[in-house]
Amino acid sequence: MxxxxxxxxxxxxxxxxxxxxxxxxxxxxxxxxxxxxxxxxxxxxxxxxxxxxxxxxxxxxxxxxxxxxxxxxxxxxxxxxxxxxxxxxxxxxxxxxxxxxxxxxxxxxxxxxxxxxxxxxLTEVLASDVTTEVIASNVKYRLNGLKVAPYYGCQLVRPDYGFDDPDFPRSLDRLVESLGAEAIPFPLKSRCCGGTLVIPEEDMALGLIRKLLDNALENGAQCITTPCPLCQINLDAYQSRVNNKFKTHYNLPVLFITQLIGLALGIDAVSLGLNTNIVSPGRVLDDILGAGQEASHGA
Amino acid sequence: MSFVEEVAATHGGENICACIQCGICTGSCPTAGEMEYPPRKIIALIRAGMRGEVLSSSSMWHCLSCYMCTLRCPRDVRPAELAHALKSLASRYNYRIKGTRAPAIYHSFVSSMINNGRVHELGMILRYYLTTNPLVALKIFPVGLKLLLRRRMPLRPHKTSGRRSLARMVKKFREIRGSH
Missing domain, CATH: 1.20.1050.140 (Glutathione S-transferase Yfyf (Class Pi); Chain A, domain 2)
Structure with missing residues (x-):
């Protein structure tokens, strides 16, 4: 330990x-x-x-x-x-x-x-100390075929405290890939979600959130993953506000990276707090559980 | 002391004189379009000594602290940290900021933190809407309700005993700085 x-x-x-x-x-x-x-x-x-x-x-x-x-x-x-x-x-x-x-x-x-x-x-600890090899070796349900947009947000990588590239970081991509999932290309992966200004300057922030959702979807994402608490709430809880404002129909689950890792390790959804996500991650869960059952049938 | 010297003496504003007005900060800023004075311009205003215009401006309150400008600035001016320094100066001298309610959320955040030791989001948000415009709260009520129902918005603050030692330290720090 x-x-x-x-x-x-x-x-x-x-x-x-x-x-x-x-x-x-x-x-x-x-x-x-x-x-x-x-x-x-x-x-x-x-x-x-x-x-x-x-x-x-x-x-x-x-x-x-x-x-x-x-x-x-x-x-x-x-x-x-x-x-x-x-x-x-x-x-x-x-x-x-x-x-x-x-x-x-x-x-x-x-x-x-x-x-x-x-x-x-924590992202650095997972990527550098725990290592993606050890995570991969603990995976029970490989998230094969799941297309994930790795969203870093700003303050994980900037200002540059040196653990990853501040413009085009890779550590979260590697964590996603260690679970068997696909880290899709996501050009806006380290662009801002609007942060706390979503409260006093909601219109401005909703515009930024929309760009991120749009960029993830056009690259084929089935879900977004992030380590950042503020990014998660903005993309998850304000997704319906984006839909109201722009007449869009986004329904993209946003999981914490530790929730995604937990699923691949075979930990139950409630222990991972997945019932606290606003946009239901049901589709992601179904895919994983389905794949898990197929795997056990195969065995 | 000139205004530019005052800014340079404030934590976060130290490198302002290195600016060459290249504008990469403004070009990198996701909210420059919302600002009356985007980063490059506000630096020019500071160096022109326009203290009142700068400190009463809402511009730096639109900074999201995404640090893209700080990353890209070729002269290490650190414009994001400069924005923090300007907000800090504006707060110290009680400038009333028009055109954004951002200062109110900052004050609500810090007061929640000092009262409880940790930020209590529901308390922070309620205080924010009460001190600004309670009617706007109705608009985001559905978001708040979803968070509440999913256990993401606890009704009661988690008051940590650390809040007492925090308050004592802050009081002492103010005395120390006051005597310098």
Whole structure:
């Protein structure tokens, strides 16, 4: 078992509960142990940094300090948490005055941070530590013939923290292929879904979401997969809003990559939180279960 | 201190003087069309000292933080981080932003986080609609209901005990910065 400190991020307990559940379900079978930070707090995300750029670094660092006590790499499945925590760590290493001020403030909560926590995205851990070979060797139901659009979103790969190409990344494609599915060409794979602005600027965001759905479909996708909680909710929950606005008929399931992996590992749909997806992934499930039955008949 | 110096002294705005006005930031931006001052132009305005026009503008509030501009900028200006710095300055000096409700969602997010230790989405959204336009909430009610029925919108916040230590740290940090 490889051990990691685990920072789930707020959304894995709510809007992206399917992500939180499916991570817990696949971690054991894939040989990783995720030790959740006790008492973790929100990283602050871009929102905090846009209201107070320095205080934002402090609130993110509280979690880095909790992780440093464990002496393990810190893993998060949320792209926004990933860049917020990574960036806070980098800024503190460059700015010694800020580091000492942050530590003075952390001290009132009996915490300290020395700048030694590697922050890693779960996608990187799956692709680089677990490896696609090990995932492939654990697959029970190969997702043969399933055409999947691998959607990275922005903050998994940008700004460039170095684990994949920031414009045309491949790690998620490789994860999809390790399950036996086909990662279709998806030119907009790292373009923006509209993020949080889907709430105050819905029309603008719906336009971006439509482009992504359209690009996935015209390349033959039967479903989209993403590791990002915000991308998932925008593409999944707002798909009906896109249909209302543009008089379209999209009905494209959007699965978290850990849900897709879980299905291939033979984990049941409820444990993977698939009943929390808005656009029903039924068609994908049927294909897989059908193929599974054929395989057992063959044997 | 001139405005460009003020921006350069703000975390995220450090590299503004390196800009050569090539425009690749605006060309890469998915929301440039929504902005009164797209990234290249806003940098020019900052360097022309137009503080009020820039900080009261809604332009940087349309930034999605997709970091395409930061990736492509040949001079390492980091326009996305610059947008954060500008929003931060506008917030610090209480500029009232017209033409977008984005600042309200940012404030709702941070207040939910500070009150609970973690963001409670339903609380955040309700506060946002109450402080902006409650009628708009009716429009997205079906989306909210679907999320609620699928357990993706818990009614009660998950109040973590970490919120207390977080609040103490923030208070202390403000004292430290105030004394500098």
């Amino acid at each position: 490889k051990r990691y400190a685990y920072y789930p991020g707020c959304s894995t307990e709510s809007t992206a509960i399917g992500l939180g559940l499916s991570i817990k379900a696949v971690a054991g079978p894939l040989g990783i142990e995720l030790e959740e930070l006790e008492d973790w707090t929100c990283c602050g995300s871009v929102q905090y940094g846009s209201l107070d750029e320095l205080e934002a670094i402090l609130v993110a660092t509280r979690n880095l300090a909790l992780a440093e006590k464990k002496g393990l790499d810190l893993v998060t499945p949320c792209s926004s948490c990933f860049i917020t925590l990574t960036s806070a760590g980098l800024q503190l290493r460059k700015n010694h005055l800020l580091m000492s001020q942050v530590n003075e403030a952390l001290a009132v909560a009996n915490l300290e941070y020395h700048g030694n926590v590697p922050v890693r995205h």
